[in-house]
Amino acid sequence: MLAELTIIPVGGDSHLSACLAEVLKLIDASGLRYALTPSATCIEGDWDDVMALVRRCHDHVRLECPHVVTNVKIEDEADDPNKLTSNVVSVEAKAGRRLRRTRPTAVPLKR
Numbered sequence: 001m002l003a004e005l006t007i008i009p010v011g012g013d014s015h016l017s018a019c020l021a022e023v024l025k026l027i028d029a030s031g032l033r034y035a036l037t038p039s040a041t042c043i044e045g046d047w048d049d050v051m052a053l054v055r056r057c058h059d060h061v062r063l064e065c066p067h068v069v070t071n072v073k074i075e076d077e078a079d080d081p082n083k084l085t086s087n088v089v090s091v092e093a094k095a096g097r098r099l100r101r102t103r104p105t106a107v108p109l110k111r
Helices: 017-030 047-064 083-095
Strands: 002-009 033-036 041-044 068-075
Touching: 002 017, 002 047, 002 083, 017 033, 017 041, 017 047, 033 083, 041 047, 041 083, 047 068
Parallel strands: none
Antiparallel strands: 002 041, 002 068, 033 041
């Protein structure tokens, strides 16, 4: 199963990257495959593991913010355990070439 997760803390600081970085630490520590995009995170795994992780992420943000909107989009297809890669490869095959994907910028990480 592939789940696209977007968590939006409502109100408070308009700079959300620190809060969301903490969520990504939870996702990374889960051991599930994931891909961070500019506006969401795609997480791949079995239903129970992914949904438990979504709950942990939502609850973590909820501790910091009194109002949280969490959106989850699920793609669940039998016999395709690698949707994180296969969806992109399929579109590229139909396009006949490798397509542009997000790339890390040269901005140094703040420590």
